[in-house]
Amino acid sequence: MESILEIKNLTKKYDDFKLNNISFKLDRGYIMGFIGPNGAGKSTTIKLIMNLLKRDSGEIKVFGLDNIKHEKEIKQRIGFIYDRNYFYDEITLKNMKKIISNFYTNWNDNQFYKYMEIFNLKENKKIKELSKGMQMKFSLALALSHDAELIMMDEPTSGIDPIFRNEILDILMEFIQDEKKSIFFSTHITTDLEKIADYITFINDGSLVFSKPKDEILDSYRIVKGGRDLLTEELKKKFIGIKNSDYGFEGLVSRIDDIEDEYREKVLIERPTLDDIMLYTVRRGEKNA
Structure with missing residues (x-):
C-alpha cells in the first residue's frame, strides 16, 4: 500500500527564507505531529501540500498522486482544519454546511449531524455567535463528514480549553482505527502529540531536523x-x-x-x-x- 503522503526534496525559496530539501512520508493508519518554532516553515509546507503555493522543486504525492496534476481528486479526499475561522460570520451553520457540502461528492449528512449532536452545535446559530472552540468543533464536523482519508490540521487546538482538546484527541484516535486513514497534525501544543502521535516531523529554519517514530525520539x-x-x-x-x-x-x-x-x-x-x-x-x- 502506498504512503498516504510522501514528500521528496521539497524546496521553496523566498527573499528571506528557504524551505530546504524537505523529505518525509506518512503511511496509512498513523498520526504525524508536525512541529517547529514560528517561522520554521510549517505553514509553507502545508500550503505546498494543499497546492496553495507552487513548489520550486521536489515532489509531493498524496494518495500516490501528484498534488498538482490531481489537485481536485486529492482535495475531495482530504479534510482540512485551519487555525482560524474562514467562514462567513453572518451565515448560519445550516447554510454554511449547504455551501461546503456542495464541494464534496461523498458528503454524508448523517455523519455531519452526528457530530453536530456530539459537539452540541445548533444549526440555526450564526458563525459569529460561536466561540473559537465552537468554531473549531464546526470545522471538525465538516472535515469528518465527507469520507476523508487524510485530515490536515494546522494549529487546530491553539487557544482551546483542555477539556475540548482531549475531546478532539479522542475523536482523532477513533478516526484512524480502520488503519486506512491518517492525520497530519501541525501544532505548538506538543503535549497533545505526546498523547496521540505515532510519528513526529520536526523542522527548524526551513530544514528537516528529523522525521521519526515518536517513541524512538523520546527514548533516544x-x-x-x-x-x-x-x-x-x-x-x-x-x-x-x-x-x-x-x-x-x-x-x-x-x-x-x-x-x-x-x-x-x-x-x-x-x-x-x-x-x-x-x-x-x-x-x-x-x-x-
Whole structure:
C-alpha cells in the first residue's frame, strides 16, 4: 500500500527564507505531529501540500498522486482544519454546511449531524455567535463528514480549553482505527502529540531536523542536570544545548552513551518532552538562565 503522503526534496525559496530539501512520508493508519518554532516553515509546507503555493522543486504525492496534476481528486479526499475561522460570520451553520457540502461528492449528512449532536452545535446559530472552540468543533464536523482519508490540521487546538482538546484527541484516535486513514497534525501544543502521535516531523529554519517514530525520539534523547563544577569544556561538546543557572546546568543529549559512566553517577538523567527537544535544538549552544 502506498504512503498516504510522501514528500521528496521539497524546496521553496523566498527573499528571506528557504524551505530546504524537505523529505518525509506518512503511511496509512498513523498520526504525524508536525512541529517547529514560528517561522520554521510549517505553514509553507502545508500550503505546498494543499497546492496553495507552487513548489520550486521536489515532489509531493498524496494518495500516490501528484498534488498538482490531481489537485481536485486529492482535495475531495482530504479534510482540512485551519487555525482560524474562514467562514462567513453572518451565515448560519445550516447554510454554511449547504455551501461546503456542495464541494464534496461523498458528503454524508448523517455523519455531519452526528457530530453536530456530539459537539452540541445548533444549526440555526450564526458563525459569529460561536466561540473559537465552537468554531473549531464546526470545522471538525465538516472535515469528518465527507469520507476523508487524510485530515490536515494546522494549529487546530491553539487557544482551546483542555477539556475540548482531549475531546478532539479522542475523536482523532477513533478516526484512524480502520488503519486506512491518517492525520497530519501541525501544532505548538506538543503535549497533545505526546498523547496521540505515532510519528513526529520536526523542522527548524526551513530544514528537516528529523522525521521519526515518536517513541524512538523520546527514548533516544535525554535531559542531563548537574552542578556547574561538572561542566567541563569536553563535556559541553556532548550536548545539543545547555542552560546554565546559579544552581547548576541542564542540557540535552541525543545519545546518553556519550556521557561517561563517571559523570552519570553524579548527574540527574531524565526523559525529555517534545518541548525540551525542540527548545534545546532551536537554541543550540550554551545559554544563561
